[in-house]
Amino acid sequence: MWCSVTPGTRPRLRLAAAAACSLALLTGCAAGASSEPDTAHADRQGPTVIGTDASAESRVTAALYRELLTDAGQPVRMSTTGYASPAATARAVVAGRIGLAPAYESTLLRTFPDGGTLPGNMPATLSMALPTGIDALPPAAAEHGVVLAVTRATARRHALHSLADLAGAGRRLTLGGSASGDPDAPTPSSLRKAYGVTLSGAGTSANADVLALRSTDPVITRDRLVVLTDPECVIPPEHVFPLIQAPDAGLAARKALARVNAALTTDQLAALASAVDAGRSPAATARTWLRSRGLLG
Amino acid sequence: MAAPQASAADSPTTKELLDACSWADLCEFHATDYWTYTGPKHQVGSTAYNCASQTNQHRIDWADTTGSTNTFGISISAEYKWFEVFTVGVSTTYSHSWEASHTDTESNTVNIPAGYKGWIERGTAKQQAKGWYEIHFGKRFYGHYIWYVNNYQSSGFNKDNPNTGYVNFKDAPMTSGERAAHCN
Numbered sequence: 001m002w003c004s005v006t007p008g009t010r011p012r013l014r015l016a017a018a019a020a021c022s023l024a025l026l027t028g029c030a031a032g033a034s035s036e037p038d039t040a041h042a043d044r045q046g047p048t049v050i051g052t053d054a055s056a057e058s059r060v061t062a063a064l065y066r067e068l069l070t071d072a073g074q075p076v077r078m079s080t081t082g083y084a085s086p087a088a089t090a091r092a093v094v095a096g097r098i099g100l101a102p103a104y105e106s107t108l109l110r111t112f113p114d115g116g117t118l119p120g121n122m123p124a125t126l127s128m129a130l131p132t133g134i135d136a137l138p139p140a141a142a143e144h145g146v147v148l149a150v151t152r153a154t155a156r157r158h159a160l161h162s163l164a165d166l167a168g169a170g171r172r173l174t175l176g177g178s179a180s181g182d183p184d185a186p187t188p189s190s191l192r193k194a195y196g197v198t199l200s201g202a203g204t205s206a207n208a209d210v211l212a213l214r215s216t217d218p219v220i221t222r223d224r225l226v227v228l229t230d231p232e233c234v235i236p237p238e239h240v241f242p243l244i245q246a247p248d249a250g251l252a253a254r255k256a257l258a259r260v261n262a263a264l265t266t267d268q269l270a271a272l273a274s275a276v277d278a279g280r281s282p283a284a285t286a287r288t289w290l291r292s293r294g295l296l297g
Numbered sequence: 298m299a300a301p302q303a304s305a306a307d308s309p310t311t312k313e314l315l316d317a318c319s320w321a322d323l324c325e326f327h328a329t330d331y332w333t334y335t336g337p338k339h340q341v342g343s344t345a346y347n348c349a350s351q352t353n354q355h356r357i358d359w360a361d362t363t364g365s366t367n368t369f370g371i372s373i374s375a376e377y378k379w380f381e382v383f384t385v386g387v388s389t390t391y392s393h394s395w396e397a398s399h400t401d402t403e404s405n406t407v408n409i410p411a412g413y414k415g416w417i418e419r420g421t422a423k424q425q426a427k428g429w430y431e432i433h434f435g436k437r438f439y440g441h442y443i444w445y446v447n448n449y450q451s452s453g454f455n456k457d458n459p460n461t462g463y464v465n466f467k468d469a470p471m472t473s474g475e476r477a478a479h480c481n
Contacts, residue, residue, distance in 0.1 A: 038311055038369070038448050041441035092455070116330060121392065128329050132429045132447055246431050247443050251323045 020259075023255060035140075042133060044247040046097075047075035051098035053083045056273035056282075057144055057216055061102035061240055064260055064285035071098075071296045072256035076100075087111040087189045093243045094134055102245035103136070104144050106184060106236035137154040137242040140261045141259045142269040145238030146184040149177075149225035154209055161175040162229040166210070175199040176208025178217065186234045194232040216270040218277075240269065259295050309439045314432060314446050319378035323433040326386030328426050331393070333455050335462055336363070336421040344416040345404050346471060347409035348480035355404050355415060362400040363421050365453035373397050373451070379430070383451060387426045395424070399454035407466045414441060415468040422455035422462035450467070 005230075048225075051068055052058040062078070069076045079098050083089040088112050089101040105122055108129065109115075115129035126136040150160055158169040166173060179185050180203060188199045203207040213220060215238075220227065242257050268289075275285045291294045309317070318324035342359030363419045365380075373380050384395040409415035428437060430446035439445065456478040470477070 038446060039309065039314055040445045040447060041439075041443060043442045043443065123389065124328065124331070127327050127428070130327075132445055133431075134328075135431070246445070250433050254323075 004218065024148075030110050040132075042245075042247045044245075044250075047077045048099040048244075048248040048253070049077055049079050050100045050167070051079040051083055051089050051092050053085050053089050055086075056276040057240075057269060058086065058089070058102050059286055060276045061264075061269070061274045062100075063282035064264070064290065065100060065102070065242060065257060066283070067286050067290050067296065068259060072252045074253050074256070078097070085212060090243055093245060094131065096245065099245045099248040102240050104238040105139065105204040106145070106238050107137070108243065110183060117184065122239075133246045135244050135246050135255055137249065137254060138261060139239035139241035140264040140269075142240050142264045142266045142268075143215050143238050144240055144269070145215050146182050146186075146212050146235050147220070147227045148175075148186070148230070148235070149211050149213055149220055149227045150209060152226055153222055155226040160226065160228060162231055163191065164195050164227070164231060165225040166199070167195060169197075173199055174202040174205070174207035175210045175211035175212065176202035177211030177213050178204055179212040179214050180204045182212065182214070184236050184238060190234055194234045205273055211290045213265045216273050218270060218274050221267075221270065240264070250251065257281055260290070261292050263295065300391055307439055311446055312371050314444050315371065315377075315379040315430065315431060317329075317438060318382050319436070320428070321432045321438075322435045323431070324379065325431045326383045326428055327431060328428040329386055330425070331387070331426040332423045333422070333458065333461060334391055334418045336423045338418050338420050340403075340421045341417050341464075343405065343442065344414050345409055346414045346475065346479040347411055348476070352410050355409050356404055356406050357415070358400040358402075358404045358416055359417060360400055361419060361421070362398060363423070364398045364413040365395070365451055365456040367449060367451040369449070373445050382430070383426075383449075386428065391427075393424060394456050395426075395453055396456055397453075398454060401459075403464075405464070405466070407468075410466055410473055412476070413468045413469050415466060418465045418467055422459045423453040424457075425450065476477050 006263070012233050019124045048069060052062040066078065081097070083092060085207045086104050086107045087110070090103050090108050093101050094112070105126065109125060112129040115125065117125045117128070123136070130136060146161060154160065160169070175188055175191070188201050190201055191197050199210060211225070219225065229245060272285055272289055275280050301433055313437050324396035341361045344355040345357055347355065355364045367373060379381070380397060387393055387395050407417070427450040429449070430449060432444045434442050434444070
């Protein structure tokens with residue numbers, strides 16, 4: 001299901017041909033304005049440069065993109081710059097320093113907050129946030145967002161399946177977890193507003209009753225935690241998708257990158273990231289996984 | 298780095314680029330803005346004149362066509378591939394359907410007081426979208442593989458929410474000239 005993006009009116013993005021041209025002056029690409037101000041050209045003139053942040057998720061997703069594009073015959077190379085965060089990587093794509101990077105929906109909207117929003121329609125909202133020459137290609141099933149999880153014992157004791165069930169817990173539960181400070185993490189106040197539940201904040205404590213965790217956190221699998229569903233969409237969506245310069249996004253590249261979307265679930269991304277965290281190279285991890293699913297030609 | 302400049306001779310026109318949508322490798326419309334509004338007030342159907350000495354009912358038949366227009370002044374037809382790409386882009390992005398041309402046909406019965414004229418005013422429910430076209434070519438087109446058409450803005454009938462417009466009955470006393478023209 002698609003969760004809604006935050007409703008609200010923001011200043012409308014204004015486009016200009018000049019902006020389009022300056023944006024497309026990336027490594028390996030050239031852009032220019034014609035004499036008619038409403039048209040511009042932009043050609044890919046070298047390999048597609050893929051950038052990542054330091055996280056295992058980003059590195060292995062970028063490796064998937066690299067394998068898929070190479071398989072489709074598109075020259076690629078990895079950026080030598082390591083970016084500090086997904087926001088920094090997204091800015092690098094928009095600024096034309098790199099051609100492609102894994103991006104996350106709500107993180108991107110926080111990074112580029114000046115577009116309009118259409119509640120419930122993420123593709124529209126991403127389209128409005130991005131300038132001319134930058135494409136948000138369709139997302140994978142995988143999310144890199146925050147989830148709220150409880151132990152199996154807690155879930156059984158209070159019959160917890162969704163965040164709404166927390167209202168019937170019978171006692172005040174605590175809310176903590178390693179992702180509690182994340183911008184995507186719900187607060188006790190937002191949960192009270194959406195679900196009428198009252199939780200006590202417990203900082204980032206790993207011993208809280210309800211844990212805010214990254215959806216790819218290996219502790220979810222290791223400790224067999226129960227992830228609570230979020231029918232009111234309090235937690236913003238963070239599906240992973242290719243943020244790409246239009247000159248790098250030809251038909252063959254789009255088809256190649258889309259091949260991974262159904263197979264790359266949150267569980268699969270978590271497993272791939274765990275393998276990279278354990279010391280395997282992102283490239284080898286990505287190649288093995290793609291081959292095992294018949295996603296390489 | 299300075300952007301490479303193209304001269305007028307080696308640059309396609311906006312229309313050439315839009316027409317190329319029908320044969321290019323890839324043609325996409327990326328909406329960046331969408332809004333709805335009520336179009337300008339205009340009369341639909343003819344004016345009815347009540348020359349009788351009591352209030353009478355008059356039937357006014359009308360048909361009103363709302364075409365799609367764009368800021369480039371390029372004519373729009375449903376057969377054009379670039380218009381189809383636009384409608385797909387807007388439908389995908391905003392879940393709103395779009396027609397090249399829409400005609401409403403109605404008959405309204407209005408009560409016109411004695412010695413008055415009556416007519417119908419309409420403000421049509423309209424929608425507007427703005428965005429950019431991304432067009433990829435397999436071979437160089439005017440020297441380049443990829444062209445953008447920026448700032449494309451188009452308005453048309455708001456098929457999904459037609460009730461956001463209005464139809465109002467208006468009346469006013471006939472002038473002596475109108476009485477002479479229509480009541481003798």
